[in-house]
Amino acid sequence: MTSLQILRSRKARWAVPAVAAVAVIGAGPLVDAVTASAHGSLPPRTAAQLLADVSNARVTALSGTVVETTDLGLPALPSIAGQGGPGGGAASFSSLVSGSHTMRVWYDGPDRVRLALLGQLGESDLVRNGTDLWSWSSHDNTATHWTVPAGEHGTPMEPGSAIGTATTPQQAAQAALKAIDPTTQVSTDPTATVAGRPAYELSLVPRDSRSLIGSVRIAIDGVTHIPTRVQVFARGSSSPAFQVGFTSFSTATPEASVFGFQPPPGATVKQGEVPRSSSHAHPRSGATRAAPDVVGKGWTTVLVAQLPASSEAGQSGLEGMLGKLPAVSGSWGSGHLLRSALVSAVLTDDGRVAIGAVPPQMLYAALSHR
Incomplete structure (x- = not known):
């Protein structure tokens, strides 16, 4: 999912969809038998109860800092022309596939969202404020503006945009939770701490030894019940190959000025075109590409x-x-x-x-x- 699609999807709430909870509860005795121990600061909860908490969580506002770290052991590869490269520390949403990245998040309902990806030498922003949607990159000081129809929670995507995936703990948790079924060993722990806040940790371990994934650990905030950290461990490794989580977290309503974006002086400003819904879109180059x-x-x-x-x-x-x-x-x-x-x-x-x-x-x- 691209950064702009994060804002567009009505299903991409700050809580994992209810279907994830149904998947866990449907595992039956496997989940019901696993209960968090009582030695932590939070009361014990079964995995099924935690997923029900997550699916019912409704946070109307939040802000915080998210850090994503990826260490997959990939070989050094040249960048493909037109797709962006390391950029010497410049911030780009297409760079979230290796290294460590920091992103600020502000949320005040589906029509007021801001994401700022911070690099050592720059910043990339996505800002939704009512019917105005902006993307901006300090790398080339270019801003693109879209006008979203009133009442439409969707967010358009610029065809050919270089903006890639911006992962939040909620999205990463959603993907991991879809994998829960009887082939997964599930356990919980109420003693985790994320961004200085007590949290439960849900551990998912594949029973199939052929999987390269050793475990996935999802931290769930003890108060708001939203996922605040996801860690993925390779089989046999004690350090996460991928993790994304909040280092600071607040449910206070952000200041309105956070969403009032104005292009910086000298910026190149482009007007993006709001695409029609996919049901009316014309296929590119004749035939539609076959599904995987x-x-x-x-x-x-x-x-x-x-x-x-x-x-x-x-x-x-x-x-x-x-x-x-x-x-x-x-x-x-x-x-x-x-x-x-x-x-x-x-x-x-x-x-x-x-x-x-x-x-x-x-x-x-x-x-x-x-």
Whole structure:
């Protein structure tokens, strides 16, 4: 989900959707038998109770600082032209795939939201204030403005925008909780502390040893019941390969001035076009791209998809990236392997990609699947 889609989605509340709680409760005795111990500062809660708390949580306002850290052990790869690079410390929402990043968050209802990604040498902002939506990057001092129809909680996305994924603890928790089923060992602990506040910690451990993921730990604020930290550990590792969480957190209503964005002096200002709903959108270049194939289920799911066509500059950058990766081949064809602590991916020479939190052998099997 892109940063602008965070603001657009009516389902992307500050609480995990009720479907996550239903998934846990549906696990039956597995969840009901697991209860948080009583030695912490919070009263004991079962995992099912915690997920019900999360699904019912309603926070009307909040602000805070979110820090995301990713250490997947990926090889150093060149950036693809037109997609942005390290930027020497400049802040870009497309850079949230490695290293450590800090983001400020302000929320006062679905029509008043601000995200500020802070870099050592710059900042990127997304600001929704009523019918006005702004994005701004200090890297090139460019601002884009959209006018959102009154009463519409959706947020338009600029086609070709370089803004990538901006992850909040709530979104990361939502993705992790979807994986809960009887293949997951679940436990809870009421003794966690996040941003100086007592929290429960929900631990999810895959029972399938083929998964590269060792565990996912989700901290749930003891007062507001919203997820405030998510940590993902690779199998056999004691340090998280990915974590995102609040380092400061407040439910006080932010000052109105926070949402009153004005482009800085000298900024290049562009007017974005509000796209029509997807049901009326015209497919690009004739045919609509086929949906990815899903092979397997749960923690060992593999997605196989056709890569989109690249521009000449993008193709050159992709070839440069592939040159850094080891070549692999088999009955499924040939390609290049990208392997990290949590994720494996194969980019085939015939334009496909297979990706999953699994060893490469399972990707090869998925590519051969018909």
